[in-house]
Amino acid sequence: MSDIAALKAALNGIRIEDNPAIVKQKSRDFFWYSPVLKRELDHVSGDLVVSPANEAEVIRVLKACYAAGVPVTPRGSGTGNYGQAMPLSGGVVLSLAEMNAVKAVERGRVVAEPGAVLAHIDRETRKSGQELRLHPSTYNTASLAGFVAGGSGGIGSINWGGLRDVGNVLRLKVVTMEEEPRVLELTGWDLHKVMHAYGTNGIVTEVEVPLDAAYDWVDVIVGFDDYLGAVRFANLIANQDGLLFKEIAAVAAPVPHDYFLRHQKFLNKTDSVVLLMVAPHAMDPFLALARREKAEIRFRSDTATEAEKKGLPPVFELTWNHTTLRGLRVDPTITYLQVLYPFPTHVESVARMTGIFGDEVPGHLEFIRFDGNVACTGLPIVRYTTDQRLDEIMTIHEDNGCPIFNPHRYTLEEGGMKRTDEVQLAFKREADPRGLLNPGKMVAWENPDFDWKSEKVFLFPGLRTAAE
């Protein structure tokens, strides 16, 4: 701890928090969605939280920590689900929440500091009739750089694909962790060096992303007697080129009635639903299509009374990771998966998985654009029993051509594409030569010989020590 004491002295003038209870709280994210991660990461805590007010202070922190050999794990709002922001080796939790200015709004783009909360950015951009293309369901709390460094897509992905798609992030400013930290501006392909790298190879200090036309989206819930009816309707409307949605999800019964408690009064117990954000000027044609398909509207925010809407969360807070969150509040024993159902067989794949698992894995689909086509990614609820069965469920999905992005692993590779990202690894060698940034999250760095084909779970050595 003498390292830490010396470090605190070196950071004189920068906001620091070392109350252990608060530090532990600020060392956590939503890892506890996973029973596996809950066991593995529950004890994790940093040694102190440092909250720089500007880029110059970020540079001072990184320089001092580099000199002291103290790990630094960056953090936005801590809304991730993979333990992205958890300091496995202790050290400094670098909170970027204070760096939250919206610096410039131009036609088609916004520049903001890393800790700017997405809803706050939109409030600024809406003054010019614009809003973010993409946001997670944690829109009201998540930070911009946290989304870029730890997220993949979300609301808006039905129009724009994922964050990884070229054009969805325009520019990042990144500070390296070297003896003399450098400030780099990344654009084009260089963005992939640090996007979705969990802050393992640089600290983001400025983000530029594109904007889209802002609308007062209408929340709509459509009810169906069977899940596949909901899925087919969602797929039908997602492929209507002239209709504008910001969000299209399908959720299987009994999840909507049992877990969406604020909306329960609108739902039947047997309802599978399609959850939508519809552009106001698309409502008339959408309703014409819904009538033709005999789809029943359970809720629409544009005609609901104030009394009906009182206390209701927005529909996007029923989607993506919020679906699971609402489930966990009712039944803490459940967990979830992340699945890709690739185009063009996505609907058939969903039907097959639904047939195999039934109510053990109630379906939840998010319709997205993926390489130019409409496909769906799934975040099905899992009625968890054992780790072994959870693994089995994932294996069956993969054996049926539905890749899993394992949300029960905290490393980039295990939760992601299951292979080394050579671009990110090379940039880490350059930008974090001592390996102090968010240690334990990039397997390729920690354990270059790790065998992806083996079933053994990667446990960061430092963490294993701490956990023992």
Place this chain on the structure above:
Amino acid sequence: MSDIAALKAALNGIRIEDNPAIVKQKSRDFFWYSPVLKRELDHVSGDLVVSPANEAEVIRVLKACYAAGVPVTPRGSGTGNYGQAMPLSGGVVLSLAEMNAVKAVERGRVVAEPGAVLAHIDRETRKSGQELRLHPSTYNTASLAGFVAGGSGGIGSINWGGLRDVGNVLRLKVVTMEEEPRVLELTGWDLHKVMHAYGTNGIVTEVEVPLDAAYDWVDVIVGFDDYLGAVRFANLIANQDGLLFKEIAAVAAPVPHDYFLRHQKFLNKTDSVVLLMVAPHAMDPFLALARREKAEIRFRSDTATEAEKKGLPPVFELTWNHTTLRGLRVDPTITYLQVLYPFPTHVESVARMTGIFGDEVPGHLEFIRFDGNVACTGLPIVRYTTDQRLDEIMTIHEDNGCPIFNPHRYTLEEGGMKRTDEVQLAFKREADPRGLLNPGKMVAWENPDFDWKSEKVFLFPGLRTAAE
């Protein structure tokens, strides 16, 4: 002609033109793109042009013409290519050009009169940062109702599909041609009663269409050594979900150099090109992608000097039907086709057709969204020799799975889906019981027993008499 004289008296106070030279000029459109239509329709003329100033005058004209049994053929700006607006049986040419007000601009939508020119509408909507989703290459002259009644899509279809797609037209006001004309408001599926019906079953007096975010689109021309390289690049970028384009076309050598005379200075003789309108905030990521693909930028309007840009038309005036127009100005013996290359085999289909026809049919593709996927429609140049060879070229396309929308026919069915549109036919029975609206354009009305499988060309009897 006594009918016409009586009619003129009945229309006292409404603007009328009966100078035969002017009436003939106002009876024409761009039918002469087709050597076939040029022979068949060149003599066509109405008897007088009537230009109502408002809906009340439209009602007076239709009531009077109904009583007199005089045909009425509506006309916007006369920019069609299929003879849509040509009065095959003479009578009244109903010019809606004077009804050109932009009545309301709201968030996501605009309401305008039928004769409002698209570029004029955009000038009004741009005040709120919005623009039309879709427009033809005749943006600077075409009218809104003419586009809706006689067009199918165009610039913007890469994002929104075609006019036929639900959501791309929100509402139409239509006046019927009955003893007592009615004013109907059509929304939802009812819109299909009169959309792309050439004004055969109602006169449009008001149009409501959706808007999109307006940008100062950057014109870009990318050069390639071979056409299929251009096609593959166009297809690659069209499938990038995070990049925003308003227009993506591919044109085979030697068309760009030989026909795009104002842009010739930027082009090599051997260049096949991709023509683009790129959102300003998509330029950086687009250029990163272009560099990766070793695509050579021949022209970009955002960095061109004023001297370079002097006299240049916008890139969209090199696309869609303007490609053919520029060709016809250089070589009046050429003509063109309209082809669909369906997803997912569109690129292979283009390669096959290019292999079969070579320079007899230089390629021209427009990338569009079609039923949720990226496909392309083609308007290839045809080095015309005989009608027989032209038919043969079309047959070979259809035999290879590339449907033709024959631009050498003036009827709705022959130029369109080659089958009776029962909805439009039923609405014509209701809205035009005497068959006086744009006679000769709807085969199902004129000749219900016409055999679509036969190769015989439908010639409207009234026209045949006139032509003999």
